[in-house]
Amino acid sequence: MNFYKKSASRIMHVSQAIIRYPLSSLCFLILVLLAIVSIHSDGSTIFDIETLAMLIGGIAAFTGQAIYERFFRGNQLIRWGIYIGVILFILLYYWLFLRNYTEINTPTYVRSSALISALVVAYIWIPSIKNKLSFSTSFTTIIKGYFISLLFSIVLEIGILSILTAFSLLIFDLDSRVYFDLTVLIFGLFAPLYFLSYIPLYQINGKGLSEKDKQAILVPKFLEILISYIIMPLLAAYSLILLLYIVSNLGGQFWNNNLLEPLLVSYVIIGFIILFLSERIESKSAVIFNKSFPKILLVIATLQTTASLLKINQFGLTHGRYYVIMFGVFAIISSIIYSFVQNKQNYVPALFVIMSIVSIIPPIDAITVGLNAQINFAEDILRENNMLVDNTIVKNEDISLSDREKVASSIEYLYNTDGVKLVDWLPNNFDIYYEDFENTFGFNHYDYTFTDDSNNQDFDSNTAEYAIVSLNDNETFSVTTENTDQFFYVSINNTEYVSVPEQNVPFDINNDDFILQVLSDDQSFAIKVLNNQNDETINFNLKFLLNDTFEYxxxxxxxxxxxxxxxxxxQEGSIKVIVKNLETYADGTYSGKMYVFVSLNN
Known part of the structure; x- marks a missing residue:
């Protein structure tokens, strides 16, 4: 009987959440409907952007509800005014940042992630503003609610999926899309409503909480043990490793590579999550952690942020490095606040919300700054190599490998962030993954590949399992074409991922038909000329190129x-091969490009 009472109580709490958060409930319902329509449109992404807008709308709506409950509780006119403001905000965000896209790409993902993060932190922070309720209490409650709703949703998903699978196998075959519909319904509607039902209606100055709400804000014993005796020691060991790495490489390597950059953002986020969760824990390890971690974070964040600023000179500023620097600055300021300012809790989430919002407002947002920086960076490199004249690209095959890498990296960034259309010196419909890049710049997008290994002092050249050769790009050469009957540009590939075992290219000389046959399978690597009877005229076996010709x-x-x-x-003629580039591997695979000149004795 207790089970049924608890189930009924939980359902009642979910229904109360719908009443408490009507706009959020509506947004999540529309989100589910849009997602289901997309699922039944053969996997089409027709409503991906609208679905994202509804997700942001649902989160913005419950953040608006938090504002109402903290400052204007009981005033229904202001409540509905806040809801109208949320609707206008989402319409404005959709109009400015989403409507021009048909699917979620890098700019929409980056901006939306920053906005969602700001809204969620604001939702946690608002109840604690000028209130006896601490931010760490609200934060702990949110974390508990999130994981409880996630656990319940996973259990519900597994249970219903098992029932549907049994029904499909034993009684009637169900459309596979039903399973995706169920997943969207549970995690798009049930999970967020269950989560919201767990969040207490906080009383001003912490008075009058119900028993249910008191249980919600308590720190479970399990969480105390997990944080004090498992997570904190692990984070302390991790911090020690980072400090040892930084100290041991301060002489040079630390400033020249970006190994720590991808780790800084996650390190800062995880560190502050543990700080907030541990503030209400009274164990000795928690007390030591709260006193020491901000100071350790201050050292790491200061050094790494400085290194990231220096890296801008090498490859320019991107939205990723923008956020690394932003999180570094956030960590530095927050660490100082934690270490030296009393009543510090509310300053940290406020700083996070402000910086997150700044990072999505043009023209100082991460995407706009990254695009402009990369355009300027690419233009500077091109001008240094006399490749940008009167706003027109001039091909240059003699550009150094390091500059090729910089140009390729910048153009690839612009392509992936939908910034190519902003560059008027690139051709229309420019596509970096086909021949557009080489036709535009005069060198291949991947010509700089593998160069990084040569700068790694710890790499043992005797262990190399490949040989990569190419024509010297700093050397001008000429090829005599006298007595050449036919010229070919041959691309060969026999790798794990791509294999073209045979190519046949017909050509004619003095009205006689011939075929240039290129074999690049596991048994043979050869170029042949066949006559109109398919008899071999010339057979050039190139397997010697795969053995000891080039050093690994x-x-x-x-x-x-x-x-x-x-x-x-x-006696029939000759084949001359000039290798443009060739990659051969110890496992027998190879790929490359060659110029082939055929001369026949007629």
């Missing part, structure tokens, strides 16, 4: 043309 080294070997020119002759 962890770097690109740029060689003069004489070292990459090979010829096969017989």
């Amino acid at each position: 080294l962890p770097e690109v070997q740029q060689l003069p043309i004489d070292d990459l020119t090979f010829t096969e002759e017989n």
Whole structure:
């Protein structure tokens, strides 16, 4: 009987959450409907942007509800005014940042993630403003509610999926999309409503809480043990490793690579989560952690933020490095607040919300700053190499590998962040993954690949399992085409991911038909000329290129043309091959590009 009472009570709490958060409930319901329509449109992304807008709307709505409950409780006119403000806010956000896209891409993802983070932190922070309720209490309650709702949703999902699977196997075959519909319904509607039903209606100055609400804000014993004796020691050990790495590499390597950059954001977030969760824990380890961690974080964040600022000179500013620097600044200021300012809790979430909102407001937002920085960075490199003249690209095959890497990196960033359309010196419909890049700049997008290994002092050249050779891009050369009957540009590939075992290219000389056959399978690597009877005229076996011709080294070997020119002759004619680039591996796979000149004796 207790089970049924508890179930009924939980359902009642969910229904009360719908009444308490009507606009959020409506947004989540529309989100589910849009997602289901997309699922039944053969996986189409027709409503992805609208679904994202509804997610943001639902979160903004319950944040608005928190404002009403903290400052204007009982005034229904202001409550509905806040809801109207939330609706206008979402419409404005959709109009400015979402309507021009048909699917979620990097700009929409970055901006929306920052906005959602700001709204969630604001939702946690608002109840504690000028209130005896502490931010850590509200934060702990939110964390508990999130994981409880997640656990319940997963259990519900597994249970219903098991029932549907049994029904489908034993009674009637169900459409597979039903399972996705169920997942969307549970995690898009039930989970957020269950989560909201768990959040107490906080009383001003902490008075008058019900028994249910008192239980919600308590720190469970399990959580105390988990944080004090497992998470804190792990985070302390992790911090020690970071400090040892920084101290041991302050002489040079730390400032030249970005190994720590991807770790800083997650380290800051996890560190502050543990700080807030541990503030109400009275164990000795929690007390030591709360006193020491902000100071350790201050050292790490200061050094890494400085290193990230220096890295801008090497590869320019991107939205990723923008957020690394932003989180570094946030960590520095918050660590100082935690270490030296009393009544510090409310300053930290306020700072996070402000910085997150700043990062999505043009023209100082992460995406706009990153795009402008990369455009300017690419233009500077191109001008240094005389490749940008009168706002027009001039091909240059002699550009250094390091500058190729910088140009390729910037153009790839612009392409992935929908910034190519902002660059008037790039051709229309520019596509970095096809031949557009090489046709535009004169060199391949991947020509700089593998160069990083040569700068790694810890890499043992004797362990290299590949040889990569290319024509020297700093050398001008000429090729005599006298007596050449036909020229070919051949691309060969026999790797784990792509394999083109045979290519046949027809051509004619003096009205006689021939075929250039390129074989690049596991057994043979050869270029043949076949006559109109499919008889071999010339057979140039190139397997010697895969054996001991080139030394296995962890770097690109740029060689003069004489070292990459090979010829096969017989009474019928000759084939001359000039290797443009070739990658050979110890496992027998290879790929590359070659110039082929065919001369026949007629």
